[in-house]
Amino acid sequence: MNYVPGTASLIDEIDKKHLVLLRDGRTLIGYLRSIDQFANLVFHQTVERIHVGKKFGDIPRGIFIVRGENVVLLGEIDVDKPCDTVLQQVSIEEILEEQRLKQQTKQETEKVKMQVLKDRGLSIPKADNLDEY
Amino acid sequence: MFCLLFYSFFKSLVGKDVVVELKNDLSICGTLHSVDQYLNIKLTDISVTDPEKYPHMLSVKNCFIRGSVVRYVQLPADEVDTQLLQDAARKEAMQQKQ
Secondary structure (H helix, E strand, O other): OOOOOOOOOOHHHOOOEEEEEEOOOOEEEEEEEEEOOOOOEEEEEEEEEEEEOOEEEEEEEEEEEEOHHHEEEEEEEOOOOOOOOOOEEOOHHHHHHHHHHHHHHHHHHHHHHHHHHHHOOOOOOOOOOOOOO | OOOHHHHHHHHOOOOOEEEEEEOOOOEEEEEEEEEOOOOOEEEEEEEEOOOOOOHHHOOEEEEEEOHHHEEEEEOOHHHOOHHHHHHHHHHHHHHHHO
């Protein structure tokens, strides 16, 4: 990202409130303070937002340095755009509990699926990827 | 310097509406604002095309997408001069061969 006008540069995004989606599925919201050519980002007053269904919860995280390769997308949060109409904010404990339950049901369905495949003599090789998005 | 062909190609599409499909299966519709040598894409006035399983995008109007996570960029056929693109690609291939 060079400073040639017309190129997709993050230089204009500095000091604005942003949402960043990471490759492991996490969502961070904070003020973008610094960037570099690899899209490494420095976030200030960061909050990790966890979404489960229609509920979400915020965990304050302070200052975050994100390595560029883990960034999926970076979105500018528009304070004017109406948003929190459908979403309900809950406490940290509640959202973590919801997340744990979701993970649990997901693992159970995965297990059942694997068993069914095994019974039929098929198997899906487990892709060794960290990317959950 | 990276492959400039597609960088120039996308530069010619700035201002057009595109749909970017990411490797995480998220599809985002928006107006192409700018692109860079890494094919990072900046979109304005975005909307998530698929059913909004991704609620966190509700208050985001503009976004920056890292080139490495793009799977497809969907374009309306009439915005692309395929003949021109083919010729340019052939020329680039010839240059690279030398």
